[in-house]
Amino acid sequence: MNCNVSYSSKFRVILPLLMCLTTLSAQSDNLIESISGEMEHFNKVATATKQNEHYQPYIISVFQGYALEKLGVSNLKEALLLVPGVDMATDNFNNQTPTFRGSNSVAYGQSKLFIDGISVNNLFFDAYSEYLSFPIEMIKRIEVVRGPGNKIDGFNAYAGSINVITYAEDFKGFESNDKLVFKYGSYDYKMGGFFKTYKTDNLKIFVDFFYQEDDKKLYAGPDGLSQGALSLLPVIDNRALSQTGDAPLWLKEYSLGASIEYKDFSLKARMLEHTKGSAYGINLALPQESDRVKLPSYYLDLGYAKEIGDFEVNINAGIKYDAFDSYSKLAPDGLNLGVIFQDGIYGEHFAAQQTLYQSSYLKYSGIDRHVITAGYRFTKEETIDMTSKLSNRATGDVELVDYTDTLPFFDKNAERNIYIFSLQDEFQFSDDISFIYGFNYEQTSYKDAGLEPRVSMVYQMDSENIFKTMYSRSHRNASWQEMFTMYNSARVGSTDLEPETVDAFEFAYIKKFSADTYLQTNLFYLLNKDQIYNSSIDPEYRNVVDTDIYGFELEYRGNLSSDDELYLNYSYVKGKSYTQDEGRSESTPNVAHHLAKGYYVYNLGSNLSLSGVVKYVGSKDRVFGDTREKVKAYSAIDSSLCYRDPKQNYSATLSIKNIFNTDITYPSAPNTYIEDYAQEGRTFLITLKKSFR
Amino acid sequence: MKKTVLLFLVFVNFAYGYSYDDLLLRAQASIFPKILLLDKKIGDKLIDGRVIYTIVYEKNDYDTALEINKFIDANYNGHFNGYTYKINLVEFSDLSSATRASVIYSLNSDRYIEKVADFAKDKGIVAFSYDIKNLKAGLLFSLVLEKSTVLYMNKENLYIQKIDFVDSLLRMVKFIDKENS
Numbered sequence: 121m122n123c124n125v126s127y128s129s130k131f132r133v134i135l136p137l138l139m140c141l142t143t144l145s146a147q148s149d150n151l152i153e154s155i156s157g158e159m160e161h162f163n164k165v166a167t168a169t170k171q172n173e174h175y176q177p178y179i180i181s182v183f184q185g186y187a188l189e190k191l192g193v194s195n196l197k198e199a200l201l202l203v204p205g206v207d208m209a210t211d212n213f214n215n216q217t218p219t220f221r222g223s224n225s226v227a228y229g230q231s232k233l234f235i236d237g238i239s240v241n242n243l244f245f246d247a248y249s250e251y252l253s254f255p256i257e258m259i260k261r262i263e264v265v266r267g268p269g270n271k272i273d274g275f276n277a278y279a280g281s282i283n284v285i286t287y288a289e290d291f292k293g294f295e296s297n298d299k300l301v302f303k304y305g306s307y308d309y310k311m312g313g314f315f316k317t318y319k320t321d322n323l324k325i326f327v328d329f330f331y332q333e334d335d336k337k338l339y340a341g342p343d344g345l346s347q348g349a350l351s352l353l354p355v356i357d358n359r360a361l362s363q364t365g366d367a368p369l370w371l372k373e374y375s376l377g378a379s380i381e382y383k384d385f386s387l388k389a390r391m392l393e394h395t396k397g398s399a400y401g402i403n404l405a406l407p408q409e410s411d412r413v414k415l416p417s418y419y420l421d422l423g424y425a426k427e428i429g430d431f432e433v434n435i436n437a438g439i440k441y442d443a444f445d446s447y448s449k450l451a452p453d454g455l456n457l458g459v460i461f462q463d464g465i466y467g468e469h470f471a472a473q474q475t476l477y478q479s480s481y482l483k484y485s486g487i488d489r490h491v492i493t494a495g496y497r498f499t500k501e502e503t504i505d506m507t508s509k510l511s512n513r514a515t516g517d518v519e520l521v522d523y524t525d526t527l528p529f530f531d532k533n534a535e536r537n538i539y540i541f542s543l544q545d546e547f548q549f550s551d552d553i554s555f556i557y558g559f560n561y562e563q564t565s566y567k568d569a570g571l572e573p574r575v576s577m578v579y580q581m582d583s584e585n586i587f588k589t590m591y592s593r594s595h596r597n598a599s600w601q602e603m604f605t606m607y608n609s610a611r612v613g614s615t616d617l618e619p620e621t622v623d624a625f626e627f628a629y630i631k632k633f634s635a636d637t638y639l640q641t642n643l644f645y646l647l648n649k650d651q652i653y654n655s656s657i658d659p660e661y662r663n664v665v666d667t668d669i670y671g672f673e674l675e676y677r678g679n680l681s682s683d684d685e686l687y688l689n690y691s692y693v694k695g696k697s698y699t700q701d702e703g704r705s706e707s708t709p710n711v712a713h714h715l716a717k718g719y720y721v722y723n724l725g726s727n728l729s730l731s732g733v734v735k736y737v738g739s740k741d742r743v744f745g746d747t748r749e750k751v752k753a754y755s756a757i758d759s760s761l762c763y764r765d766p767k768q769n770y771s772a773t774l775s776i777k778n779i780f781n782t783d784i785t786y787p788s789a790p791n792t793y794i795e796d797y798a799q800e801g802r803t804f805l806i807t808l809k810k811s812f813r
Numbered sequence: 814m815k816k817t818v819l820l821f822l823v824f825v826n827f828a829y830g831y832s833y834d835d836l837l838l839r840a841q842a843s844i845f846p847k848i849l850l851l852d853k854k855i856g857d858k859l860i861d862g863r864v865i866y867t868i869v870y871e872k873n874d875y876d877t878a879l880e881i882n883k884f885i886d887a888n889y890n891g892h893f894n895g896y897t898y899k900i901n902l903v904e905f906s907d908l909s910s911a912t913r914a915s916v917i918y919s920l921n922s923d924r925y926i927e928k929v930a931d932f933a934k935d936k937g938i939v940a941f942s943y944d945i946k947n948l949k950a951g952l953l954f955s956l957v958l959e960k961s962t963v964l965y966m967n968k969e970n971l972y973i974q975k976i977d978f979v980d981s982l983l984r985m986v987k988f989i990d991k992e993n994s
Contacts, residue, residue, distance in 0.1 A: 147850075147894070148851060148979045148981060148982075149981070151847050151850055151851055152851070152979075152981045152982065154847055155844055155848065155964075155985075156985070158840070158843050158844050158847075159840075159844065159961070159962035159964070160962070162836065162840040162843070162844075162958065162962050163958070163961050163962040165836060166836060166958040166962070169836065171834065171836050171837075171958050172958045172959055172960060174959075175959050175960035176960075293843075294836075294839075551987075554960065578960070580960070582989075583945055583957065583959075583963075583965065583989065633946070634921075634944050634945075634946045635834065635837060635943065635944040635945060635955075635957065636832045636833065636834055636944075678832075679832055682871055682873055682874070682921070682922075682923070683873055685832055723873070726873065726875070726876050766876070
């Protein structure tokens with residue numbers, strides 16, 4: 121009995137203790153599970169937003185839109201000019217294009233632009249100049265991968281890729297405020313725009329819209345006629361008709377973007393209507409002020425994304441439309457081409473392209489330490505409309521005659537299919553070392569790129585020292601212009617072109633001084649083969665140039681005190697091009713060997729900041745046979761004062777760009793405009809923004 | 814060009830200090846309170862029956878401290894898993910032995926981190942740090958967004974007579990010490 125009482129008594133003591141311990145243990149388990157879940161969530165957000173960029177297996181620079189706004193950066197182009205190793209080039213269309221680490225400035229498609237994951241390079245040039253004016257206030261983040269970088273979803277970035285993320289991006293706990301913005305600046309620049317999100321449990325609708333225009337014109341000339349353009353020397357000489365004056369570089373554009381998410385389905389769409397002045401003239405004759413080029417860009421993408429256990433599936437299909445639409449006076453009054461054009465030559469050129477695509481990717485994470493991704497992407501590209509009209513070639517009469525069937529400027533039946541299969545394994549070898557290896561295999565209805573491997577390793581020695589090494593092969597398919605241009609004395613297309621290829625060897629070391637302060641060093645060596653080239657002597661495009669490029673980049677981000685922010689980068693690039701059919705080597709032309717950029721923001725209080733942006737671009741060698749002096753180096757300084765009212769959620773920024781009115785020029789091609797293309801001098805910009813929670 | 818490179822190097826040598834990553838702030842504000850609850854001796858640290866979550870900051874970082882306060886309140890709504898809590902915003906310069914704290918979270922400072930470490934040691938409380946570099950100065954935990962999210966702990970700063978974490982937490986942290994990060 122006593123024994124029973126004793127057992128009972130002990131039981132009464134031990135049982136609550138056991139229950140208490142069990143409850144505590146269960147609570148601890150729940151907490152640990154909750155912490156693990158949160159860590160995974162934040163890891164997903166950090167990976168998607170590239171916050172953990174230093175641990176990713178590519179060389180990337182990330183700029184946040186709000187930070188750029190504080191600096192007075194106005195648009196995507198100005199933002200890209202802050203990126204290490206990135207410079208800007210232009211041509212007689214003012215088809216501006218960023219160059220990466222000395223990439224070929226006229227091979228526009230060597231870099232790719234993505235807006236919210238959609239590739240927006242136009243088919244005609246494989247360029248994206250129409251998006252360079254995209255206002256910074258509409259951009260949440262810009263991620264710039266230098267080198268072939270991240271081969272995902274079957275895209276081939278050759279020299280670099282730019283991922284623009286709008287405020288359509290949304291993560292739980294990181295919702296964006298709605299925003300209204302107005303800007304006014306030099307050249308009578310006016311801009312207005314907004315974005316708004318509507319959200320319920322299962323549905324999210326995001327809309328952004330902006331309109332902007334300016335009346336910019338910059339002095340240019342003498343135009344290309346002075347160098348023999350539109351002459352048949354020595355028989356016909358029109359050089360005396362050469363003009364000097366203001367090149368129409370005005371802009372008028374609007375854009376409407378939408379993003380809809382419903383459960384596992386998504387829709388992304390954008391309509392960009394971009395119209396600009398005809399710049400320096402299609403035929404290198406200075407155009408009239410009202411002459412214009414339209415480069416519209418529309419896309420619609422439908423997506424389905426689902427996680428099922430260890431599997432994640434992503435299926436997308438979409439359509440893109442872009443066009444080259446030019447109406448311009450192509451030659452001055454009195455031009456002699458055997459026939460005298462008393463009132464000059466006018467032209468209307470229109471080529472519309474359509475791209476259809478479908479892709480399916482499956483990610484499997486069921487094998488310990490491995491994440492395997494496999495999938496395909498099919499793309500069908502085609503010209504869907506083309507017209508070619510000119511003043512009467514036979515009589516010299518100014519009225520336009522339709523030459524679409526007899527003398528087309530472009531192959532109206534142009535089309536190309538591309539099939540890409542990708543396989544990649546992300547292997548976490550240990551806590552400190554991870555590998556990514558895989559390949560893309562590509563076939564097209566013309567020349568194939570074939571198998572292109574990639575392997576990379578990230579070694580995190582400790583929390584302060586990270587090493588990366590990468591090898592990848594990538595390619596650029598010939599652009600529509602290089603393949604299908606017809607009846608043009610300066611450009612002759614060829615469908616026999618092989619893809620340009622690049623073998624990239626990259627190494628990076630990152631020293632982290634603190635959570636937000638680091639110094640990154642990158643080394644790169646790029647072997648470019650079969651680069652596409654033409655010249656005024658042989659205007660047909662052909663694969664004849666091999667270029668080896670090497671260099672390094674330094675990038676620092678940090679502070680001097682608790683009241684400021686400092687960002688600096690420096691890049692050095694050197695290379696040699698070998699032109700096979702001419703048997704000559706030359707230092708890579710039109711490339712600045714030295715680039716240095718940086719900014720400094722000083723917070724005068726919690727609501728007021730003063731900032732400065734500095735850019736240095738070194739001198740550039742000319743192309744072979746061009747006897748002009750080197751393109752001059754320049755340094756430019758911008759400054760901005762930014763006021764923010766956190767209670768009323770508005771901000772005002774005053775910016776002065778190029779304070780010292782430095783001469784900034786982008787090189788003109790030989791035998792075109794004898795002077796390089798001058799860029800803006802000192803300008804101002806006022807920005808007003810209001811956020812709505 | 815030489816001048817540019819020289820200027821760059823000079824800036825790097827002078828460059829120190831801090832700024833805040835919004836995502837990292839939120840991750841820490843979300844996760845640190847849960848780690849606190851894994852201390853088996855949390856009951857000893859209650860003040861007036863509540864957890865006093867003290868955030869220390871430099872004067873110019875008041876807005877950041879306030880944002881963290883708002884984020885924690887929005888996430889936890891007054892209770893850390895059954896314990897009521899109060900958030901106490903304190904400037905580094907005002908931190909003293911009279912400061913009430915069950916736990917302390919330190920934003921960045923180039924002058925006061927050791928003071929925070931001494932305060933935590935004296936009180937026998939957990940000290941969280943925004944920046945991992947402050948663990949070398951004596952703070953206990955930091956969270957870093959690396960390839961995955963990593964919780965760092967300086968075990969030299971674990972005063973086990975007053976702080977006793979459950980084993981499962983110690984299995985998930987990455988240890989560093991004062992000499993080797």
